[in-house]
Every structure is written in structure tokens, then in C-alpha cells.
Amino acid sequence: MxxxxxxxxxxxxxxxxxxxxxxxxxxxxxxxxxxxxxxxxxxxxxxxxxxxxxxxxxxxxxxxxxxxxxxxxxxxxxxxxxxxxxxxxxxxxxxxxxxxxxxxxxxxxxxxxxxxARPHRIDMGTLNGRRFHTISGFGFFSQMARARETARRWGLGRFFAVPIAAFLALRRTGRIHIDVEVDGRQRHFAAFSALITVNRFTGPGWHRGHLDDGLLEVHIAEDRGALARLKAGADMVTDSWRDNPGIISLTGRDIVIRRGGRRRTWVSTDGELARERLPLHYRVMPQALELLIPETTPQRASIS
Structure with a gap:
């Protein structure tokens, strides 16, 4: 440097x-x-x-x-x-x-x-060929992004904006039927949200413990009724979602998501909301970014 x-x-x-x-x-x-x-x-x-x-x-x-x-x-x-x-x-x-x-x-x-800080190489993902560094989601998660912008326009601080955005997002999110293909293996879900991350969330606070495992993880929140949806939405906001049986997590390197006859869907990727063409095709790009990472921060994600 x-x-x-x-x-x-x-x-x-x-x-x-x-x-x-x-x-x-x-x-x-x-x-x-x-x-x-x-x-x-x-x-x-x-x-x-x-x-x-x-x-x-x-x-x-x-x-x-x-x-x-x-x-x-x-x-x-x-x-x-x-x-x-x-x-x-x-x-x-x-x-x-x-x-x-x-x-x-x-x-x-x-x-x-x-x-x-010292440079380390970390993984990135791509959505339909466009790179992203952390997270991409639709359904509840894209509605959360839209509702969060509404809460900010109301002048609410983050402490109030997050739960209010979650409430608004749950009201706006309906059941979606999706086919999820992970490394060539396909499953069907009736869900209200899906979230894709570059590497796995392994720590508290939606924290990734490793940034160079060369994996994607997809989390599908199944729609099991109104009460289960409220519980799943609350668990996602409060970081207790790993224990929720209605949230299914799958790992792979190549993920394709289809939504019936839909051509486009709202997707929030690294905080940016956009209408994306379907199917959504995610790939991992191992060690694609050279990033400066603090050497002495004990909480930082581990890098090989």
C-alpha cells in the first residue's frame, strides 16, 4: 500500500x-x-x-x-x-x-x-453474471429493503426502522412457488422468501465466519401459514432463524431459482433493490476480490 x-x-x-x-x-x-x-x-x-x-x-x-x-x-x-x-x-x-x-x-x-491492514483474497458471488459481495434475496427480503426505505423517509432511526420495516414487509409478502436447483439437484418450495449468501452465516448477528470457503448458501423460508410466517420473520430479524424448522438452508456453488411463469422479480442485493430477470442464476467466484482486512480485529472472519 x-x-x-x-x-x-x-x-x-x-x-x-x-x-x-x-x-x-x-x-x-x-x-x-x-x-x-x-x-x-x-x-x-x-x-x-x-x-x-x-x-x-x-x-x-x-x-x-x-x-x-x-x-x-x-x-x-x-x-x-x-x-x-x-x-x-x-x-x-x-x-x-x-x-x-x-x-x-x-x-x-x-x-x-x-x-x-493486509490484503487477502475473498470469494464473491454473481447474480445473472453481475458480481456481489455478501447477500441477495427476494420475497420478504426485497420487501424489507423497500419498507426500510419507507421507514427512513419517515425519519425513523435504525432501532425503530428495522422492526417497522419487517412488519410492513410481512404484510406485503405473499406465497411464492419456486424451484431451487443447487449444483444440478432441484427441489420445489412454497415459500415467502429466499436469501443467498456468499459463504455461510456461522456467527451471531448474521455474521460470516469464513469468506473463502468457495460456497454459496441459499436459505428458503417456507410458507407454512400466517403464524409460522410471523414466527419466521421474527426469527430472521432477531437472529434465531437457524433453529426454525421452516427455514431450509442448502449449500452449493451453482444455484438457479425459478418462479413459475414470472419473467422478473424484485431482488435486494447488497442493499441495492432491482428488478431482476428470471431465472435467477447465482455462482460463486472463489478468491475473486483482493480486500484489505484488519490484522488485529478478533471478530473478523477467518481467511485461509
């Missing part, structure tokens, strides 16, 4: 009420140790997207993106075969990948962690 480009999302929640220039100075000061050259850009909207897309082709050997999961996902897609290491400053709401590698959410602590 000698020539570092830092791209900060000026609209990220953590930066909304801070002096942008002061943040840039702090980033340069903390990351310029050991003679590193550090360039910081504070951007928003289309200029930020263009800068992230171009960062995989620039002269820097390391690119650090400060924002939420959407910014991180775009950066991960743009750094395929770039030869550069990618770092994360978790400035968003969920910070899925950042949590799995043990990145602190405090800006100063995150910069200190990046200062001593």
Missing part, C-alpha cells in the same frame, strides 16, 4: 453532519504514514460513481471506498483483475462486508485499522 486513492461518499450517513474538508485532512494524516502517497476525493452522485468505475484503471495500487454497501459493491465489480487492493471505510447503514471483516464503524478507528 504505497499509492492510495480514497473515495468518500459525501452523502454517506456518517459524514452528513461533519466538516468534509476536516475529514479529508484526517484521512490523509492517518494514512500517510510510512511514506505513503494518499489522494482523497469527497464526491457524491454521478461524480462518485464515475470515480469508482475509473479507480480500477488508475495509477494507484490501493483504492479505499468510504460509503455504504452500494458503493462497496460497485467498487468490487470494477476491480475485477485490476491488480489493486480494495479497502473499506464503513460509512453507510448496514455495512455488511465491513462487519464481516471486523472494520470498526468509528472513522478514526477504521482508519487505524486500515493503516495496518
Amino acid at each position: 504505497r499509492h492510495v486513492l480514497v473515495l468518500l461518499n459525501a452523502k454517506a450517513g456518517t459524514l452528513q453532519h461533519r466538516d468534509g474538508e476536516a475529514v479529508c485532512r484526517e484521512v490523509v494524516e492517518r494514512l500517510s504514514r510510512d511514506g505513503r502517497e494518499v489522494e482523497v476525493r469527497l464526491l457524491a452522485g454521478e461524480p462518485l460513481l464515475r470515480a469508482i468505475r475509473a479507480s480500477g484503471r488508475g495509477p494507484h495500487d490501493t483504492v479505499i471506498v468510504g460509503g455504504g454497501d452500494g458503493s462497496v459493491s460497485l467498487a468490487a465489480r470494477c476491480h475485477e483483475n485490476s491488480g489493486k487492493a480494495l479497502g473499506i471505510l464503513p460509512l453507510g447503514t448496514m455495512n455488511l462486508l465491513a462487519r464481516d471483516i471486523g472494520m470498526p464503524t468509528d472513522l478514526g478507528a477504521a482508519l487505524d485499522a486500515l493503516d495496518t
Whole structure:
């Protein structure tokens, strides 16, 4: 890590009420140790997207993106075969990948962690050929993403937004009939949700213990009636879903999901909601991303 480009999302929640220039100075000061050259850009909207897309082709050997999961996902897609290491400053709401590698959410602590972080190769997944780093889901999960945006527009904090979003999502989610094919073996489910993760959730708080096992895991929440649906929805929100017999988990490297005669469905992938064409085809891409991971964080996912 000698020539570092830092791209900060000026609209990220953590930066909304801070002096942008002061943040840039702090980033340069903390990351310029050991003679590193550090360039910081504070951007928003289309200029930020263009800068992230171009960062995989620039002269820097390391690119650090400060924002939420959407910014991180775009950066991960743009750094395929770039030869550069990618770092994360978790400035968003969920910070899925950042949590799995043990990145602190405090800006100063995150910069200190990046200062001593080392590059490791981790797995990624693809949905219909497009890369993602952590999670993709439809049914209840895509409705959760839509309802969470509604709760945010109402001005609710995360403590209230999550349960309210879950309630709204359960009201909007109906029974869906899906065929799930895992590594060539197909099963039919009457479900209200399906979730696909890159590697398995093995720890508390929807935490992945390993990021380089070369696996996908699909979780199907079966529709066993209104009360069972409420219980499954509550278990997913409160992280006790592994003990729910109505939630089936299957692992594999190639997963195809079909929904009757439907051509498209709403899917939430790494926090981004989009209408995706069916069937949904997921593949794992082993060690596809070179990511800076803190060396001294005890909670971080293990890397071989």
C-alpha cells in the first residue's frame, strides 16, 4: 500500500453532519504514514460513481471506498483483475462486508485499522453474471429493503426502522412457488422468501465466519401459514432463524431459482433493490476480490 486513492461518499450517513474538508485532512494524516502517497476525493452522485468505475484503471495500487454497501459493491465489480487492493471505510447503514471483516464503524478507528491492514483474497458471488459481495434475496427480503426505505423517509432511526420495516414487509409478502436447483439437484418450495449468501452465516448477528470457503448458501423460508410466517420473520430479524424448522438452508456453488411463469422479480442485493430477470442464476467466484482486512480485529472472519 504505497499509492492510495480514497473515495468518500459525501452523502454517506456518517459524514452528513461533519466538516468534509476536516475529514479529508484526517484521512490523509492517518494514512500517510510510512511514506505513503494518499489522494482523497469527497464526491457524491454521478461524480462518485464515475470515480469508482475509473479507480480500477488508475495509477494507484490501493483504492479505499468510504460509503455504504452500494458503493462497496460497485467498487468490487470494477476491480475485477485490476491488480489493486480494495479497502473499506464503513460509512453507510448496514455495512455488511465491513462487519464481516471486523472494520470498526468509528472513522478514526477504521482508519487505524486500515493503516495496518493486509490484503487477502475473498470469494464473491454473481447474480445473472453481475458480481456481489455478501447477500441477495427476494420475497420478504426485497420487501424489507423497500419498507426500510419507507421507514427512513419517515425519519425513523435504525432501532425503530428495522422492526417497522419487517412488519410492513410481512404484510406485503405473499406465497411464492419456486424451484431451487443447487449444483444440478432441484427441489420445489412454497415459500415467502429466499436469501443467498456468499459463504455461510456461522456467527451471531448474521455474521460470516469464513469468506473463502468457495460456497454459496441459499436459505428458503417456507410458507407454512400466517403464524409460522410471523414466527419466521421474527426469527430472521432477531437472529434465531437457524433453529426454525421452516427455514431450509442448502449449500452449493451453482444455484438457479425459478418462479413459475414470472419473467422478473424484485431482488435486494447488497442493499441495492432491482428488478431482476428470471431465472435467477447465482455462482460463486472463489478468491475473486483482493480486500484489505484488519490484522488485529478478533471478530473478523477467518481467511485461509
